[in-house]
Amino acid sequence: MTGKYNIEVDCANCANLMEGAANKTEGVVNAVVNFMALKMTVEFEEGADEKKVMKKVLKACRKIEPDCEIEF
Amino acid sequence: MNRKQKKLLVRIIISAVFLIALRFVHLNPYIMFALYLADYLIIAYDVLIKAGRGIIRGRVFDELFLMAVASVGAFSLAVYSKSGDYVEAVAVMVFYQLGQLFESYAVGKSRKNISALMDIRPDYANVEIDGKITQLSPDDIEPGTVIIVRPGEKIPIDGVVIEGSSSLDTAALTGESVPSQVYGGDEVMSGCINIDGLLRIRTTKEFGESTVSKILELVENSSSRKSKSENFISRFARFYTPAVCALALTLAVGVPLFRMLILKSAPSWSDWIYRALTFLVISCPCALVISVPLSFFAGLGGASREGILIKGSNYLETLSKTKTVVFDKTGTLTEGSFSVNKVYARDGDDEKLIETAALAESSSSHPISRSIIEKYGRDIDLSRVSGVREIRGKGVTAEVDGKTVCAGNGALMDELGVKYTEAPENGTVVYVAVNSGFLGYIVISDTIKKTSAKAIKALKESGIKTVMLTGDSEAAAKPVCEALSIDEHVSRLLPAEKVAKTEEIIRSTAKGKTAFAGDGINDAPVLSAADIGIAMGALGSDAAIEAADVVLMDDDPLKISKAIKISRKCLRIVYQNIIIALGVKFACLILGAAGIANMWLAVFADVGVMIIAVLNAVRALNVKKL
Numbered sequence: 001m002t003g004k005y006n007i008e009v010d011c012a013n014c015a016n017l018m019e020g021a022a023n024k025t026e027g028v029v030n031a032v033v034n035f036m037a038l039k040m041t042v043e044f045e046e047g048a049d050e051k052k053v054m055k056k057v058l059k060a061c062r063k064i065e066p067d068c069e070i071e072f
Numbered sequence: 073m074n075r076k077q078k079k080l081l082v083r084i085i086i087s088a089v090f091l092i093a094l095r096f097v098h099l100n101p102y103i104m105f106a107l108y109l110a111d112y113l114i115i116a117y118d119v120l121i122k123a124g125r126g127i128i129r130g131r132v133f134d135e136l137f138l139m140a141v142a143s144v145g146a147f148s149l150a151v152y153s154k155s156g157d158y159v160e161a162v163a164v165m166v167f168y169q170l171g172q173l174f175e176s177y178a179v180g181k182s183r184k185n186i187s188a189l190m191d192i193r194p195d196y197a198n199v200e201i202d203g204k205i206t207q208l209s210p211d212d213i214e215p216g217t218v219i220i221v222r223p224g225e226k227i228p229i230d231g232v233v234i235e236g237s238s239s240l241d242t243a244a245l246t247g248e249s250v251p252s253q254v255y256g257g258d259e260v261m262s263g264c265i266n267i268d269g270l271l272r273i274r275t276t277k278e279f280g281e282s283t284v285s286k287i288l289e290l291v292e293n294s295s296s297r298k299s300k301s302e303n304f305i306s307r308f309a310r311f312y313t314p315a316v317c318a319l320a321l322t323l324a325v326g327v328p329l330f331r332m333l334i335l336k337s338a339p340s341w342s343d344w345i346y347r348a349l350t351f352l353v354i355s356c357p358c359a360l361v362i363s364v365p366l367s368f369f370a371g372l373g374g375a376s377r378e379g380i381l382i383k384g385s386n387y388l389e390t391l392s393k394t395k396t397v398v399f400d401k402t403g404t405l406t407e408g409s410f411s412v413n414k415v416y417a418r419d420g421d422d423e424k425l426i427e428t429a430a431l432a433e434s435s436s437s438h439p440i441s442r443s444i445i446e447k448y449g450r451d452i453d454l455s456r457v458s459g460v461r462e463i464r465g466k467g468v469t470a471e472v473d474g475k476t477v478c479a480g481n482g483a484l485m486d487e488l489g490v491k492y493t494e495a496p497e498n499g500t501v502v503y504v505a506v507n508s509g510f511l512g513y514i515v516i517s518d519t520i521k522k523t524s525a526k527a528i529k530a531l532k533e534s535g536i537k538t539v540m541l542t543g544d545s546e547a548a549a550k551p552v553c554e555a556l557s558i559d560e561h562v563s564r565l566l567p568a569e570k571v572a573k574t575e576e577i578i579r580s581t582a583k584g585k586t587a588f589a590g591d592g593i594n595d596a597p598v599l600s601a602a603d604i605g606i607a608m609g610a611l612g613s614d615a616a617i618e619a620a621d622v623v624l625m626d627d628d629p630l631k632i633s634k635a636i637k638i639s640r641k642c643l644r645i646v647y648q649n650i651i652i653a654l655g656v657k658f659a660c661l662i663l664g665a666a667g668i669a670n671m672w673l674a675v676f677a678d679v680g681v682m683i684i685a686v687l688n689a690v691r692a693l694n695v696k697k698l
Contacts, residue, residue: 010176012362013135016306032298036183036369041293063129066122 002043003050007033008069018068021060027053040070073177080173084166087115091162101156108158109147116143116165135356138313139168142352145345146671153342160671164353171679175362178686182370182693192244192263192284194228210279221271230262230282231273238269245287246379246626263287286617287625290381294372297384298365301646305364309357316355316661323665324348343667350664353674354657356682363649363685370692371642378695379625380635387621390604392639395584397531397632398574400598401542401552403591404608405629406518410439412447413519414497417512425512429504432470432477435460440500441468443516444479467502479504498547517548520555523630528556530633534640539577541570541598567594571601578603589632591616606632637698645692649685656681 009015015035022031022040027048032041044053054072061068073081090111094104113120123140146161196207198220205220210228213219218234221227227240239251245263254260260273263284279285324347328339368385375382382388402408417425430448433441434457445452460470466487467480478488479502485492490505492513499517503510528538540561542549549563562573578586578601588595588602591609596619599605607620609627617623624631660677663669669677 011135011172011358012179012365013309013357016309016361019306020310036179036365038183066125 001046001048001050002041003054003072005040005042005054006071007038007040008067009033009035009038009065010067014065014068017064018061021064022057025053025057025060028057031057074180077173077176077180080169083115084169084173087111087162088166090114091159091166095159101154104156105151105158108162112143112147112158112162112165115162115169116140119165119168120144135313135358138317138352138356139165142349145349145352149342149346149349164671164675167675167679168353168356171358171682174679174683175358175686178690179362179366182366182373182690185373185693192226193288194226194262194284197228198222198225210282213275213279215275215277217275219273219275221266221273223266223268223270225266226284227260227262227264227266227271227273228282228284229273229275229279230277231260231275233258233260233271234274235272236270238271239267241265241267245283248379248626287381290383290617290623291372291376294376294382294384297386299368299385299389301389301643301650302365302368302385305360305650309361312357313355316351319665320348320351320355323351347664347667350669350671350674351661353671354660354664354669354677356678358678359653359657359682359685360650362682363653363689364646366686366689367642367646367649367692370690371638371645371695374642374693374695375635375638378631378634378638380631380638381623381625382635382639383621383623387604388639388642390585391587391622391636392643393585394536394587394604394636394639396537396539396577396581396586398539398541398577398586398588398598398602399558399629400570400588400590400595401540401544401549402518403627404589405524405540405552405556406520408518408591410443410500410516410518412443412514413499413517414515415447415512416495416514418493418510419512422512425504425514428472428477428506428511429479429502429514431457431472432460432468432479432504436462436468440502440516444502444514447514472506475507477504477506485510498551500548520552521627521629523628525556527629527633528558530630531636532557534633534636536633536636537581541565541573543567543570567597570595570598574598574601587622587632587636589629591627606635634695634698638695641695641698642692645688649688652688653681653685 009018012035015033019031019033022028022042027045029043029045044050054070058070061070094107094111119136120140123136126137143161143165146164147158150156150158150161194210197210197213198205199208199217200220213229219229233254233256235256237255239253240260241251242264243249245261251267262282324345328341328344331337332339368388371388372382372385399405415422415425426448430445431452433444434452434454456473458471460468462468463480463484466484467478469476469478478484481501482503485503485505488508490508490510492503492510495501495513495515497515499515502514502516504513505511531538538558540549540553540558542563543565544563546563549561553561565573574588585603587604587606588598589606589608590599596615599607599616599619604622605620606622606624607616608624622635656677660669660673664674
């Protein structure tokens with residue numbers, strides 16, 4: 001399953017770091033952050049709870065960029 | 073500018089003015105220190121807070137950290153050396169923030185520009201309910217609903233015009249600026265703008281399946297597929313910042329210790345720390361990290377404005393390396409619709425010949441029959457025809473006005489024992505006989521598209537080899553190739569053989585990539601097999617959109633060379649930016665380590681290069697004249 005979310009982030013490097021953080025999150029197979037379109041595409045592991053995983057993703061991203069926002 | 077940007081701008085102005093004013097004030101050194109510190113905090117507080125938070129969370133090596141350490145360090149140095157020169161520390165921060173502001177403004181601006189180009193999403197659909205026009209969300213409209221589109225409105229859902237006529241602006245979809253005319257019975261694509269007439273349209277698809285949704289999905293997904301250059305940059309940035317920090321530390325601590333302990337000379341701490349701080353300012357990776365994705369984004373945006381949808385930056389990158397373009401013939405270089413090219417009646421009565429043939433073929437749906445009926449152009453009185461018999465692969469026989477008419481190929485004439493004159497022309501020939509007497513023949517062929525010759529020429533000028541693959545006979549293929557001066561062609565290929573042939577071409581093109589351009593009907597396997605699959609006018613075919621990497625909104629082959637030119641321009645800009653950014657940075661880093669570069673040069677290397685790179689990146693959007 002994949003999901004696409006609008007994100008808010010200020011700098012391109014932070015977007016890269018968010019991508020790295022999301023990819024390391026449990027339940028995520030692959031995450032791509034598109035800074036120009038302000039979109040994050042996340043492919044979940046089978047049977048993963050989307051909301052729970054995204055909460056973890058947001059938490060991991062907040063560590064890197066306290067101002068960032070992911071709509072899910 | 074948004075609120076965040078405005079706030080930052082105000083802070084930059086205040087602290088810059090303050091900084092200049094302080095140059096003309098001479099007070100007690102402690103008061104001066106306090107004033108400079110206040111100014112510094114105005115401009116730098118958020119950076120310091122964020123950097124501090126980063127350190128607490130164990131994430132130290134980012135640009136905020138670099139800037140915070142550099143400016144705090146410069147400040148401390150000024151205190152330590154009692155020079156009272158705090159200007160550098162504050163100025164570094166002012167310029168850094170100015171760079172941030174510019175970056176976010178430029179990115180926001182191009183984001184807006186590009187989304188404005190793709191502003192084809194319809195907000196509502198008009199439906200007549202109880203004699204009143206009601207606006208509904210396009211998502212809620214079932215196929216088969218009659219919707220009303222007034223002048224100036226977008227067609228929200230694909231459908232067929234049932235009433236009214238108008239001209240449609242398809243520029244947002246196809247890049248074609250000449251409006252197209254539609255009348256009752258015509259199919260219309262969603263996303264077109266109705267210019268002058270009221271249209272009633274019966275929808276044929278759901279909104280999610282309509283052209284406009286498909287395009288939006290394509291465009292939104294496009295920049296998520298990253299190119300090699302983008303991946304290189306993000307990987308590079310991940311290693312680069314820690315490496316620079318380590319180097320700076322070596323400069324600040326290692327070198328003085330080395331001087332002190334090994335060389336037994338003065339360590340000159342403040343000099344080396346200053347050099348290390350300069351180093352940190354120069355090293356910010358932002359110019360690089362922002363300009364490469366921005367270039368690709370602008371390139372993709374510029375291409376979609378021209379009606380060329382590229383599915384990702386990686387495809388833009390591959391497209392720029394294209395050395396061979398393989399074309400399908402029918403529907404790609406030719407119109408794909410058969411038309412009567414020549415009529416030869418033995419007795420000179422062409423009208424009569426066409427009429428007879430059209431009547432005999434009237435009940436057939438074969439494209440050849442259709443083209444003869446179209447050529448006849450009048451209503452067919454079916455009562456004049458009876459006893460139609462279709463002979464597969466040969467033609468038809470029928471009773472027309474009581475006479476036996478047969479129309480078909482040479483084999484049919486031989487079978488029926490009709491003596492006929494063989495046509496010298498290329499293409500498909502239909503011979504017509506009445507009561508076993510030869511009446512004449514009709515030559516039917518596919519016409520070459522108007523822009524095909526220009527397209528092939530443009531590709532050749534870009535140094536690209538052209539190949540045509542077709543399932544048709546050599547007799548049909550050769551004249552097309554000669555007319556267009558295509559380098560190579562292979563005829564009589566079955567669909568599977570087309571894939572094999574394309575793979576063979578890919579293997580034999582050692583350097584560079586091979587693109588395949590087709591109309592997407594039954595060539596989806598070849599579209600996937602090629603390095604780059606280009607589907608033309610493929611909006612109707614889901615399989616083609618799925619299999620292709622580049623989708624041309626209309627079926628103009630000239631767009632292929634345009635797409636390649638756009639990709640080459642975009643990649644050129646990407647490489648320029650990488651070279652400028654890395655070149656200037658490395659030069660300044662060396663100068664900084666050698667103690668030649670001061671803080672001001674460092675600020676230029678960071679902010680100045682970023683601004684240049686961003687401005688250069690935005691050029692990729694400008695593709696009209698390519």
